[in-house]
Amino acid sequence: xxxxxxxxxxxxxxxxxxxxxxxxxxxxxxxxxxxxxxxxxxxxxxxxxxxxxxxxxxxxxxxxxxxxxxxxxxxxxxxxxxxxxxxxxxxxxxxxxxxxxxxxxxxxxxxxxxxxx
Amino acid sequence: xxxxxxxxxxxxxxxxxxxxxxxxxxxxxxxxxxxxxxxxxxxxxxxxxxxxxxxxxxxxxxxxxxxxxxxxxxxxxxxxxxxxxxxxxxxxxxxxxxxxxxxxxxxxxx
Numbered sequence: 616x617x618x619x620x621x622x623x624x625x626x627x628x629x630x631x632x633x634x635x636x637x638x639x640x641x642x643x644x645x646x647x648x649x650x651x652x653x654x655x656x657x658x659x660x661x662x663x664x665x666x667x668x669x670x671x672x673x674x675x676x677x678x679x680x681x682x683x684x685x686x687x688x689x690x691x692x693x694x695x696x697x698x699x700x701x702x703x704x705x706x707x708x709x710x711x712x713x714x715x716x717x718x719x720x721x722x723x724x725x726x727x728x729x730x731x732x
Numbered sequence: 733x734x735x736x737x738x739x740x741x742x743x744x745x746x747x748x749x750x751x752x753x754x755x756x757x758x759x760x761x762x763x764x765x766x767x768x769x770x771x772x773x774x775x776x777x778x779x780x781x782x783x784x785x786x787x788x789x790x791x792x793x794x795x796x797x798x799x800x801x802x803x804x805x806x807x808x809x810x811x812x813x814x815x816x817x818x819x820x821x822x823x824x825x826x827x828x829x830x831x832x833x834x835x836x837x838x839x840x841x842x
Contacts, residue, residue, distance in 0.1 A: 648830075658821070658832040671829070706775060720766065721830065723776040 617641045619724035621707050627730045633695040636727045638707030639688055647690045648708040648721060649675075649682055658706075664690065665712055697731045704728050734759045734826050738833035746841050747814055753807040753836045755822035760800045763825045767796050767807050770819045770835070779820075780807070812840045 620639045628634055640647050649661040662672040667684040675682065679701075681693045694701055708721040735758045745751055755765070767779040780789045780796040782805065788797040795808040805822060819837045823830040 657834050658823075658830075660829050663829070708776075720778050720781045722778060723768075725775040728773075 619707055619709050619722055621705075621724035621727050623727055624725060625728045625730075627732065628697055629732050630698055631696040632731075633693065634697045634701075634729060634731075636692045636705055636707075636729070638690040638692070638709075638724055640690065640707070640709030641722055642688070644709035644711050644722075645687075646710045646712045647684060648710075649690070649692050650706040650708065650723075651703045652706060652726070653703045661692070661705075694729075697729075699731045702729055702731050734762075734824060734831045736822060736824050736831050736833040738820075738822060738836050740836060741834065742837040742839075744839040744841060745812060747812060749812050750808065750810050751812055751838075753809070753820050753822075753838070755805040755807070755833055757803045757805075757824045757831070759826065760803055761826065762800065765796075765798055765805050766823045766825065766830065767794075767805075768821045768823065770821060772818075776821070809838075814840045814842050816840050 622637045645666050647664040650658050651661055652658045659674055661674045662682040663670050664684050679694055684690045704726045706726045707724045710719050710721045737756045739754045762784055764783045766781045768776045769779055770776050780791055782789045782796055782798040793810040798805045817840045819835040821835040822833045
């Protein structure tokens, strides 16, 4: 049963600390998305990778957020330093893109619930 | 700028009823539209994906329709069950980016 996995599932940290969230996309998928969900803003796209290359990270606060794909089986989202306003659920999704545009389903992981005190 | 609206924000119905959830979007230039389900404290489960060239998709008791020209999609749930209680989100794919509605919180009363 192929699925996207994310670790950790829950993270509580103090303001100023570094936070790293990890995602394992479905094997064979070539696109990875990072989303953030809050009560106020709903779901927002933070970053989008295709074939491990970042194509769009305009949704991320550049000064503190960074996203990478060290290899095809791992995507990371890092916040340094973390702030209370970063408290949210962070979702990773993967999909298979064929051709120039992305027409296909996105499959979501269970999310990482981040609380910054 | 694409905007997605879901009405109603919340819905409570007795078990067994058929119901319709609505999603509207402002820009008809979309690749596809996806309906998701989210249970409290959980992730997002994809229910149905409708490509822009399609009119509807069906999966079990769920049927989703798409009218691109009018900027509307509906999710029809037949013979609702308490296990259908969740928040239902629609998301419009404009290129790669999903633009999300705020969701409809559905409660099915036994």
